Amino acid sequence: MPVRQGRYTMMLPSAPGIAGYAAVVGKKEGEGPLGKEFDYIYEDAMAGEKSWEKAESVIHRDAVSRAISKAGITPQDADVIFAGDLLNQCMGTTFGVRELGIPFAGLYGACSTMSLSLAAAAVCVDSRIAEIAVASTSSHFCSAEKQFRMPLEYGGQRTPTAQWTATAAGSVVVTKAESKARIEKILIGRIQDYGIKDPNNMGAAMAPAACRTIADFLADTNTSPDDYDMILTGDLGSVGSQLLCELMIKQENIDIGSVHEDCGLLLYDMTNQKDVGAGGSGCGCSGAVLCSSILKKIENGDLKKVLFVGTGALLSSVSPLQSETIPGIAHAVLISGG
Amino acid sequence: MAITGGEYGKMAKKASPPTNKVKNGCFAFLIGGLICSFGEGLGMIYEGIGLNADEVKLMIPVTLVVIAAILTALGVFDNIACYAGAGTIVPITGFANSIVSPAMEYQSEGRILGTGANMFKIAGPVLVYGTAAAVIYGVVYYILNM
Known part of the structure; x- marks a missing residue:
């Protein structure tokens, strides 16, 4: 239970x-x-x-x-x-x-x-x-x-x-069967809205939610970023990733820079692929990155403890037209291997 | 320390790379200018084949609209426009693209509620406010000439 x-x-x-x-x-x-x-x-x-x-x-x-x-x-x-x-x-x-x-x-x-x-x-x-x-x-x-x-x-x-x-x-x-990759803990995130309105800058809208979820998880479990091989966010992209690391330091006094990765930055070749902008996004972005290289690495023992933090921008196609800000959400799943 | 909305807005602005306005402006100027020069060239050709001034004025935009529509259908227009920006949107080529692109996109929802209903999704506001502005201009013009 x-x-x-x-x-x-x-x-x-x-x-x-x-x-x-x-x-x-x-x-x-x-x-x-x-x-x-x-x-x-x-x-x-x-x-x-x-x-x-x-x-x-x-x-x-x-x-x-x-x-x-x-x-x-x-x-x-x-x-x-x-x-x-x-x-x-x-x-x-x-x-x-x-x-x-x-x-x-x-x-x-x-x-x-x-x-x-x-x-x-x-x-x-x-x-x-x-x-x-x-x-x-x-x-x-x-x-x-x-x-x-x-x-x-x-x-x-x-x-x-x-x-x-x-x-x-x-x-x-x-x-429930034994497996090389196991889910040990989860955290359902809280909506965070820091007033970003630009639907073309969703990394910035989601970063505060990722920050909140990661900080809550670390506080609840009494752990620090060093206890994880990777803190993997969903699709913050380059702008959101930078903002997350800044927020973590300024707001929570926690430096996750050394273990943080973002699926949006892993999925595409950020320098050579055309039009990827600030990185990948969409449900499939974190879905495909997690369900390929990350889970393989956990099974192989290359990664032992990964805090996977999927991030979402909860806007609709109507809300920006009604001058609404973009609420962000992030849920965490702790996957461990070995 | 909690970050407030205003403070975060500043952080987000700083972290967000700005649009390259100089580069975009240059491309828009060059490609927009090219389209206009092409229109002038069309005018000369139409004059050359003996069309009168009114017919030439009609045929230039018609030709540009047809070319832009075909390029949109071939999937080429957006590849040019991603460099040209305002250079392809502002001339009448942008208007053609804004009608053909949703018409193509919504084909899967059928001819009436798909293509028909969504064709003017982007160009609609231009038509509505363009027509309204023309009516107001016409009324003012009429009153001034009374």
Whole structure:
């Protein structure tokens, strides 16, 4: 049964294991530095479908199916799936998983969905509500641009702080069985809004939430950044990562610089890939990075303790037009290996 | 120490790389200028083939709109515009692109509620306020000439 530690952290005494995981990505992500780590690279952005949304559903289902088969089970064995994406009504997810027949709970955590779904799955397994729980998420550059920004062929310029929504999906199968990668603790974050209004600078909007979550987790667990091999944020990008490190020092007096990495900066080649701006973003960004190189490194023993902090900007396509600020959220999952 | 909203705004501004206004301005000037020169060249050609002044004034924007629409459909326009910026948006080429791009994007939702309903999603405000401004100008012009 999960036990509360400190004010916000939940300890999972059974430390649910990660039995299988998979990441599938689009062409641009496949050309990035992690290209070889992914399970499959879709050269066709449409994935053989007739719309971007349907394409996202295909890659989402593919990631889930691959994670399930790598875990050595079938979809019928899974007790629950927690999943979500960026689209209205979680369209990419719903239509992706509808044929799998797994009890489905749709989640919206914006780009933090990988950590949110993983936390929910782990809690379910630890509390014995489920023996096998699946967590998954996806994003697609074209469907996200269509919903949140401008049509793809519209001739606008991107600002340097804008991030590139990853075409990617990641999925994890969590079970009570022994595993080389285990989920020990989770923390459901609190919304932080420091008044950023620019939807093209989401790193800045999310950094305070990441700061809050990391500081809460360290305080609850009475640990310091040195106790972790990596503190991995979701998709803060270059601007948000810099702001996070500054905030951690100024606000919390904690220096995470030596162990901090960001999925948004790991996914693309920041100097040579065109238009990536301040880095990758989208649910699939942290989903694909976690479910490829990071979990592999944890299984291999290269990383022993990783605090994965998925970050999300909880804006809608309407809220900036109503002059609303952008609320940020971050959820933490402590994964340990070896 | 808690950081306040105003203080964080300053931190965020400092951490955010600024848009390269000089470079963007130069590209916009060069490519926008090229488009205008091309329009002038079209004018000379149309005059050369014997069209009268009014027909020439009509044919230049029509030609530019058609070219911009075709380049948008071919997926080339946005690649030029990411360098040209205002250079392609401000001339009538930007107007063509702003109509063709959503028309393409929303094809998957059908001809009526997809393409038809969303075609003027970006250009709509220009049409609404452009027409309104023209009406006001017309009324003022009429009163002054009474």
